Amino acid sequence: MSTTPEILFSRTDDALGTFSLRPLDPLTDSELLHGWVTHPKAAFWMMQDSSLPDVEREYMRIAAAEHHDAFIGLHDGEPAFLMERYDPSELELVGLYDAEPGDVGMHFLVAPTDTPRSGFTRAVITTVMAALFDDAATRRVVVEPDVRNKAVHALNEAVGFVPEREVRKPEKTALLSFCTRDRFEAATGIVAEVSI
Structure with a gap:
């Protein structure tokens, strides 16, 4: 019996290599995720003080949820980022x-590294968006990053997001932003190959 996780989506970046997504396994991935979500660079993920069991419980909750999914992103086969997809109407x-109809919510987190590579985070968000638009049912991606997270606002804009307005959530003030398939393709030059 093979234990190799199923690759759900893959794309090659000419400069940086292959980026792909596989399902997240809360039991085997929690230790890896704990290091990512509690790192100082992940402050906007709001899990800084989480214990390993906290992280395991959170991702088991997501795995069981009807309107929320989590994925491990790979770079050249090695874990490098986290992606969450959710139904923003739920x-x-x-x-x-x-x-x-066709709205999809998204979060992503790039793993901390001591050797950052130019353009890497942009390649990650491009992969995440291409994966979401790979689903024919996705018409628009919706995000709600913290208004203070200027770095992610710039990345969002680079892949076609347009901010609409600030919204107050219990945990933050967020910048509600939208990206249609056409805007993504115009911003990146990537035409999503829709899977039916």
């Missing part, structure tokens, strides 16, 4: 915006 933004 989680995170309920009652805070007018949901439309």
Whole structure:
């Protein structure tokens, strides 16, 4: 019996190599994730003080959720980022915006590194967006990053997001932003190959 995780999506960046996504396993991935989400650079992930059991419980909760999924992103086969996909009409933004059919919410987190590479985080968000638009049902990606997270606002803009307004959430003031398939393709030159 093979224990190799299923690769759900893959793309090659001409400068940086292959980026792919596999399902997250809360039991085997929690230790890895704990190091990522508690790192000082992950402050906006809001899990700084989480214990290893806290992280395991959180990702077991996501794995069991009907409207929320989590994935490990790989760079050349090695874990390098985390992606979460959710239904914003059911989680995170309920009652805070007018949901439309085909809306998909997204979070992503790049693993901390001592050897940062130019363009890496942009390649990660491009991969995340290409994976989301690979699903024909996805018409628009919705994000709600902290208004103070200027770095992610710039990345979002680079892949086609347009900010709409600030929204107040219990844990933060967020910048509600949207990206359609057309905006993503115009911003990146990547035409998502839709899987039916």
